[in-house]
Amino acid sequence: MKRKFIILGSLAALVLAYLVAAPWITVYQIKAAAQAHDDVALAEHVDFPSVRASLKDQLNARFMRKMTDGGQLQDNPLAALVAPLAGAMVDKMVDWYVTPAGVIELLDGQPPREDAGRGASRDGARAEHDQPLAGASMFYTSPGTFVIQTRADAGVSQFVLRRRGLGWKLTAIVLR
Numbered sequence: 749m750k751r752k753f754i755i756l757g758s759l760a761a762l763v764l765a766y767l768v769a770a771p772w773i774t775v776y777q778i779k780a781a782a783q784a785h786d787d788v789a790l791a792e793h794v795d796f797p798s799v800r801a802s803l804k805d806q807l808n809a810r811f812m813r814k815m816t817d818g819g820q821l822q823d824n825p826l827a828a829l830v831a832p833l834a835g836a837m838v839d840k841m842v843d844w845y846v847t848p849a850g851v852i853e854l855l856d857g858q859p860p861r862e863d864a865g866r867g868a869s870r871d872g873a874r875a876e877h878d879q880p881l882a883g884a885s886m887f888y889t890s891p892g893t894f895v896i897q898t899r900a901d902a903g904v905s906q907f908v909l910r911r912r913g914l915g916w917k918l919t920a921i922v923l924r
Contacts, residue, residue, distance in 0.1 A: 771894035771909055774916040775886060782855045782880035787848035794918045800846045802920035807838045854905065854921060855880040857898055
């Protein structure tokens with residue numbers, strides 16, 4: 749009887765250890781896929797529709813803030829006509845850039861290149877400097893949310909992973 753409790757306790761400890769370590773394992777797999785430029789392996793760990801939606805919301809909100817903070821909407825009647833078109837353009841741009849190649853660029857701390865959405869191969873000089881998530885800090889914000897925070901030339905970015913069953917997926921990228 750005592751032996752069964754020891755086995756069950758050990759099994760429970762192993763399951764708990766896996767549940768706690770799972771996001772770090774996923775981050776390692778994302779980093780390895782990014783370094784190898786393996787789009788297929790990266791796609792297994794990224795929820796692209798969710799990432800696209802988060803970036804569209806952020807960029808559209810930024811654009812609207814810039815339009816209203818400068819008083820441009822009140823001063824220029826054409827600005828009100830351009831705003832909806834700009835929102836549609838932001839949506840198309842995000843759809844174009846949020847691909848495995850574009851996410852690899854963001855993980856490297858670089859803005860996506862013009863041809864990142866087309867899955868173009870990188871040049872040798874840029875590939876030498878690839879260090880996805882270099883110097884990133886990682887932490888839980890809740891039991892189901894894990895954040896990777898990076899510092900790059902453009903500022904701080906956060907890559908948000910959320911629990912999907914027993915695994916984790918990148919579901920949002922927060923630009924600063």
